[in-house]
Amino acid sequence: MNISPLNICLLGVIGLVAAGFYGLLTTRNLIKVVIMLQILVKAAVLGLITAGNISGQLYVTQSMAITVIVADTIVAVIGMAFAIQIRRQVGTLDTNELSSLRG
Amino acid sequence: MPTIDTLEWAMLETLIYGILVGAAIFSAIQSLRADSLLRSAIWLAGVSVLLSIVFYLLGAYQVAVIELSVGAGLVTVLFVFAISVAGDEGIGERSLVPKPLAWGLVIFSGLLLIYFILPIKAPLSTISKTSLTAVFWEDRGLDLLVQIVLIYSGVLGLVGILAEAKAPLQQSMVDEVAAERERALQEMEQTVVPEVDSPI
Numbered sequence: 001m002n003i004s005p006l007n008i009c010l011l012g013v014i015g016l017v018a019a020g021f022y023g024l025l026t027t028r029n030l031i032k033v034v035i036m037l038q039i040l041v042k043a044a045v046l047g048l049i050t051a052g053n054i055s056g057q058l059y060v061t062q063s064m065a066i067t068v069i070v071a072d073t074i075v076a077v078i079g080m081a082f083a084i085q086i087r088r089q090v091g092t093l094d095t096n097e098l099s100s101l102r103g
Numbered sequence: 104m105p106t107i108d109t110l111e112w113a114m115l116e117t118l119i120y121g122i123l124v125g126a127a128i129f130s131a132i133q134s135l136r137a138d139s140l141l142r143s144a145i146w147l148a149g150v151s152v153l154l155s156i157v158f159y160l161l162g163a164y165q166v167a168v169i170e171l172s173v174g175a176g177l178v179t180v181l182f183v184f185a186i187s188v189a190g191d192e193g194i195g196e197r198s199l200v201p202k203p204l205a206w207g208l209v210i211f212s213g214l215l216l217i218y219f220i221l222p223i224k225a226p227l228s229t230i231s232k233t234s235l236t237a238v239f240w241e242d243r244g245l246d247l248l249v250q251i252v253l254i255y256s257g258v259l260g261l262v263g264i265l266a267e268a269k270a271p272l273q274q275s276m277v278d279e280v281a282a283e284r285e286r287a288l289q290e291m292e293q294t295v296v297p298e299v300d301s302p303i
Contacts, residue, residue: 005120009157010220012124016150018213019131025205026198031140031185035147038178039131042154045170049163058162059238065166067246069173074257076178080185081264087189095199 009050016043030086030093034079041072120157127153140191144182151175 016039023036045065052061087093127150134146151174158167198205240247 003117005117005160007222008117008120008124009161012127012157013220014213014216015124015128016131017216018209019128019135021212022205022209023135025200025208026202027135028197028199029140029192031182031189032143035134035140035143035182038147038174039134039150042150042170042174045166046154046157049158049161049166052163053161059234060242062163062166063238063243063246065163066169067250069166069169070250071253073173073178074253077181077257078260078264080181081261084185084189085264093189093192 006050006054009046013043013047013050016040016046028095030083030095031080033095034076034083037079038072038076041068041075044068120160123153123157123160127157140186141183144179144186147182148175148179151178 020036020038020040020043023039024033027033027036045068048061048065048068049058052058052065055061083093086098090098092098130146130149130153134143134150137143137146151170155167155171155175158164158170
């Protein structure tokens with residue numbers, strides 16, 4: 001396989017998606033869930049910029065990437081505010097302890 | 104016909120990209136494995152810094168700057184603030200889904216990604232002539248509107264969530280005030296009645 005910088009960037013996308021996805025599946029701490037979401041979104045931004053470089057329309061993908069970064073930051077802020085409130089009300093950050101519906 | 108210099112330069116470029124992307128993946132894995140939330144947030148800032156260098160090398164200068172200032176700066180500060188308020192409690196090793204299932208899903212999705220996007224034959228492209236300002240303000244005006252709405256709703260949501268919760272306490276406070284008034288009335292009766300009785 002011809003290893004060019006773009007292929008390395010795409011391998012990076014795959015690695016970051018794998019790390020973030022695995023973390024999202026296994027972690028039970030609310031703040032860590034937000035951190036793993038950040039890693040997933042960073043992988044998406046790297047994919048966007050790489051695609052922009054491949055297609056030669058880097059400015060279009062840059063403006064999309066800026067939108068993604070803004071949305072991601074808002075998600076992180078709201079997620080952490082939720083985590084703080086849940087910690088105050090329930091007393092834990094463990095996602096398994098949050099459900100009050102016991103079957 | 105490429106000369107040896109250009110070949111060496113291409114190899115060096117590939118090596119630089121490899122080191123940066125490899126370090127970013129390493130930081131992401133360390134962020135996943137870290138025991139304390141604070142270390143996890145710092146490793147996340149490391150991912151952000153390394154990726155912003157990659158963005159700069161790919162020619163996306165504006166996104167590199169925004170990623171460095173927002174991703175590595177603002178978000179890290181927010182994480183440290185949230186961790187200091189909510190506490191850095193360690194939650195046990197037991198995972199949300201069984202670990203073999205998680206590994207299976209991750210490997211499956213990774214293989215799907217490899218199948219669909221690799222390998223790319225195109226070389227690194229040169230940057231087109233239009234400027235980001237033109238694209239951003241003229242072609243992608245909708246994006247700008249979406250960002251404004253997002254920031255506004257984010258601030259509103261934050262204010263709403265972080266406001267002190269008072270509503271659930273109102274009923275019990277009413278009961279408490281009523282009980283206190285009742286108690287005061289009884290005390291008044293006990294103190295007033297002897298005064299009335301004493302002259303007789």
